[in-house]
Amino acid sequence: MRNAYADEITKLAADDPRIVLLVGDIGNKLFDSFRERFPERFFNCGVAEANMISMAAGLAMNGLRPYAYTITPFITMRCLEQIRVDVCYHEQPVVLCGVGSGLSYAANGATHHSCEDIACLRSLPGMSVVCPGDATEVRLAVRAAAKERGPVYLRLGKKGEPMVHLTPPDFRIGKVLPVRDGREVALLATGSILPVAIAAAERLEAAGISAQVVSFHTVKPLDTEYLADAFARFRVVATIEEHSILGGLGGSVAEWLADQEGPRARLVRIGTPDTFLHEAGGQTHARRLVGLTAEAIAERVRSAFGAAAPSDPILAVRS
Amino acid sequence: MLPLASLPETEILDAGELKIAELEAVARKVRASVVKMAHTGKGAHLGSALSCIDILVAAYWTALRHNPRDPWAPERDRFILSKGHAASALYATLAHRGFFPVEDLATYAKAGSKLAEHPSPACAPGVEVGTGSLGHGLSLGLGMLLAGRINRQSYRAFAVLSDGECNEGSVWEAALLAPAKKIDNVCVVVDFNRWQATGRSEEVMAIQPFREKWKSFGWSAYEIDGNDMHALCEVLGNVPDGSGKPVAIVARTVKGKGISFMEDDNNWHYRIPDENDVARACAELGVEP
Numbered sequence: 001m002r003n004a005y006a007d008e009i010t011k012l013a014a015d016d017p018r019i020v021l022l023v024g025d026i027g028n029k030l031f032d033s034f035r036e037r038f039p040e041r042f043f044n045c046g047v048a049e050a051n052m053i054s055m056a057a058g059l060a061m062n063g064l065r066p067y068a069y070t071i072t073p074f075i076t077m078r079c080l081e082q083i084r085v086d087v088c089y090h091e092q093p094v095v096l097c098g099v100g101s102g103l104s105y106a107a108n109g110a111t112h113h114s115c116e117d118i119a120c121l122r123s124l125p126g127m128s129v130v131c132p133g134d135a136t137e138v139r140l141a142v143r144a145a146a147k148e149r150g151p152v153y154l155r156l157g158k159k160g161e162p163m164v165h166l167t168p169p170d171f172r173i174g175k176v177l178p179v180r181d182g183r184e185v186a187l188l189a190t191g192s193i194l195p196v197a198i199a200a201a202e203r204l205e206a207a208g209i210s211a212q213v214v215s216f217h218t219v220k221p222l223d224t225e226y227l228a229d230a231f232a233r234f235r236v237v238a239t240i241e242e243h244s245i246l247g248g249l250g251g252s253v254a255e256w257l258a259d260q261e262g263p264r265a266r267l268v269r270i271g272t273p274d275t276f277l278h279e280a281g282g283q284t285h286a287r288r289l290v291g292l293t294a295e296a297i298a299e300r301v302r303s304a305f306g307a308a309a310p311s312d313p314i315l316a317v318r319s
Numbered sequence: 320m321l322p323l324a325s326l327p328e329t330e331i332l333d334a335g336e337l338k339i340a341e342l343e344a345v346a347r348k349v350r351a352s353v354v355k356m357a358h359t360g361k362g363a364h365l366g367s368a369l370s371c372i373d374i375l376v377a378a379y380w381t382a383l384r385h386n387p388r389d390p391w392a393p394e395r396d397r398f399i400l401s402k403g404h405a406a407s408a409l410y411a412t413l414a415h416r417g418f419f420p421v422e423d424l425a426t427y428a429k430a431g432s433k434l435a436e437h438p439s440p441a442c443a444p445g446v447e448v449g450t451g452s453l454g455h456g457l458s459l460g461l462g463m464l465l466a467g468r469i470n471r472q473s474y475r476a477f478a479v480l481s482d483g484e485c486n487e488g489s490v491w492e493a494a495l496l497a498p499a500k501k502i503d504n505v506c507v508v509v510d511f512n513r514w515q516a517t518g519r520s521e522e523v524m525a526i527q528p529f530r531e532k533w534k535s536f537g538w539s540a541y542e543i544d545g546n547d548m549h550a551l552c553e554v555l556g557n558v559p560d561g562s563g564k565p566v567a568i569v570a571r572t573v574k575g576k577g578i579s580f581m582e583d584d585n586n587w588h589y590r591i592p593d594e595n596d597v598a599r600a601c602a603e604l605g606v607e608p
Contacts, residue, residue: 020469040469043500051458051492058462061448064469066462082489085452086459090440 001157001192002030002099004135008142009067010034013041016146020059022052024070026099049079056094057086065093065146071105072098072114072155080120087151088124095145096121097154101131102191102242103272104158106286110276113286118190119247121153122220128173131155131241131249133194133215134164140171141217148173157192164194164215174221182212185236185301186265190216190249193242196287199294200240200301207298209305219249222256231257231264235308238268238301242292245271266308270297338381342548345415346376350577351606352411352424358597360407360428362436366575366587367481368408370512370545374479374570375400375412377551378508382558383477387417390444396474397463399447401456402481402510403437410434410443418445454487456480457507461493464502475504475558483515486524491536494567498537503559506566507533510545512574514585533567545570578603 010033013019020041021034035042045052049070056066068075075098076083087094098117105112122129130145130152132138138156145152152173169177179194180201189197194215201211212234214226230237239250250269257267272290279289287293291300349372357365379385383396400409407427414421423443426432433442437451448459460476467474484490497505511529513520520526533540539562543550551570558566574588575581578600592600601608 020465043465045496046492046499048489048492048496050454050489051461051496054455054458054489054493055462055465055496058459058464059466059469060462061459062463062466062470064466081452082455082458085449086455089449 001132001135001138001161002027002159004138005069005097005099005142005156006030006034008139010037012143012146013038016065018063018065019146020064020066022056022066022068024049024052024068024074026070049074050082053079053082053094054086057090057092060092060094061090065095067095067097069097069099071112072101072117073112076114076117076121076153083121084124088126091126091150093148093150095152095154097156099156100158101155102157102193103283103286103290104192106277106281106283110278113277115242115244115272116247117155118219118241118243118249119251122247122252126150127220128152128218129155129220130173130218131191132217133177133189133191134161136163136165136168137171137177137215137217140168141173144171144173155191161192162195164198174218174223176223176226177215177217178212179215180211180213183210184234185209185238185305186212186214186230186234187238187240187297187301188214188216188230188249188253189240190219191242193240193292196292196294196297197240200297203294203298204301207302209302211301216249219252222252224256227253227256228260231260234265236268236301236304237265238270238297238304240292240297241271242287243271244274245269246274266304268300268304270300339548339552342376342380342552345380346373346548347577347604348606349376349408349411349415351601351604351608352415352421353407354578354592354597354600355608356407356411356424356427358592358594359425361591362407362428363589363591364404364407364436365590365592366514366581366585367402367512368405369576369578369581370572370574371402371405371479371510372408372412372576373546373548373551373572374508374510375408377548377555378477379412379416381552382555384474385445387445390418394472394474397447397460397476399450399456399460399476399478400438401450401478402453402484403450406434406436406438409438409446413443413445419443453481453484454489457490457493460505461497461502464505465500475506477506477508477555477558479508479510481515482509482511482513482520482526482529483523485509485526486515494533494536494538497565501563502565503563506555506558506568508545508555508568508570510572511569512572514574514588516588530569533569537564538567539564540567540569542569542571545572546576
């Protein structure tokens with residue numbers, strides 16, 4: 001995802017003279033092409049995120065389109081108050097780009113994990129929160145963010161994530177992207193966990209449960225049109241995210257659901273637990289620890305599906 | 320003084336001896352407004368507002384390239400009151416300078432007024448940014464200047480900080496960045512009144528030696544009497560100063576300056592003046608209450 005980001009922001013800067021790239025002393029070599037082509041629009045701001053965010057706001061106030069990039073916990077929570085006051089309070093179109101989101105940098109320890117960032121940023125007035133599901137979505141989100149009137153948070157993975165979209169989809173901030181058809185349950189995945197959700201859907205299919213998968217890339221603003229339809233149509237709707245079940249996609253959908261009337265699908269929130277991880281190991285290991293594997297997700301959904309309508313004779317046979 | 324190519328209507332006085340007395344008279348008027356505002360609006364931070372008024376008057380009457388009739392002109396110098404708790408001083412300065420009617424000051428801090436105890440973004444003509452949380456203004460100014468560099472505009476940025484504000488780490492992040500990016504058209508003025516909310520600023524944090532700190536960070540640093548109009552005009556009128564470095568001014572001021580019974584008394588950080596206080600203050604200032 002980060003290579004796609006670096007490539008797309010460089011192309012975008014060629015098309016749009018307002019694009020400015022600020023980085024927090026990371027991305028050695030990653031932005032060489034940007035620096036060479038647009039030296040006057042590239043600033044390494046050092047390991048000083050608070051200053052970087054306020055400077056981005058100052059740039060935006062004067063007609064530019066700053067993209068500020070560093071590791072997720074440091075571009076979100078380290079400088080949250082600068083984001084709140086200088087970017088959101090002033091309604092400035094700053095794009096915050098966090099790399100290594102969720103458990104992408106699991107091996108680096110909990111200081112580098114970010115399972116609370118969506119919750120923090122989506123509470124800020126005017127902030128859009130976008131978590132692309134693959135490198136293609138990253139490219140489209142980078143371009144879409146430049147057209148927004150207000151601030152956008154782009155939550156990126158790291159590198160080498162599987163490609164989901166073979167051709168560029170019709171990507172719009174605030175609109176889900178269907179990636180797999182299904183009739184009985186819906187899996188709503190946000191961010192780089194999307195390929196795992198697809199694998200979980202395949203497992204469900206093998207177990208006789210037809211599962212839709214959508215890339216729910218925008219956590220804010222929430223695609224309530226899709227949600228209304230999904231909760232009316234499916235028996236189980238599961239949110240899947242490499243983020244705490246508190247305040248992320250699952251939290252957002254639960255808040256929305258609490259205000260709805262009438263019979264509806266059962267909501268299952270699948271994410272990281274309300275705890276820090278204290279052991280070494282990469283992303284695959286960390287995902288296994290917290291139950292974010294295709295097997296574990298399929299099992300959670302299958303179990304909820306069985307429980308959702310225990311009197312249904314078809315389901316009774318299946319279970 | 321820098322040329323005023325795109326702001327022909329701006330009137331900038333030169334800081335000759337004759338004018339200093341006029342500027343001091345303006346500062347007395349602004350002080351009287353601020354005391355009255357604190358009374359009618361029941362707003363705190365009067366001492367902090369009074370200490371920086373000479374800085375604001377010197378900046379708005381002699382240093383800044385601006386036009387009260389065209390407050391958002393793209394070429395204007397950016398002035399940021401980073402110590403947003405002194406908002407009343409900024410509002411009164413802007414009103415007396417002609418950005419908006421002086422009568423509007425009577426609404427200060429009242430329910431429904433645009434003029435709140437801390438300034439919100441563009442709450443009045445000339446209010447560049449919303450402040451109140453400390454340690455933001457200098458970084459915002461640097462961003463504005465980098466934008467000016469990209470957009471080929473020659474405006475400068477002035478940020479007024481409090482000494483207590485310099486407790487914030489973000490101030491020093493900005494201080495490290497400016498010389499590295501060769502920014503020489505920024506001017507930080509620290510209103511060094513030696514008090515923060517609960518104590519002497521030298522005692523709460525090891526702020527001294529303060530000018531040397533800025534110098535060692537690669538700034539061209541000055542230390543002046545921050546209530547001396549002549550000294551202020553001289554140094555504010557010389558940005559950039561030719562050194563190629565960003566400019567920091569440690570302005571030694573007196574909290575509550577200009578009102579004898581408020582001077583250097585930190586109770587006026589939060590205290591609200593009553594009618595008698597206002598009458599005494601105005602009498603001392605020689606301004607109609």
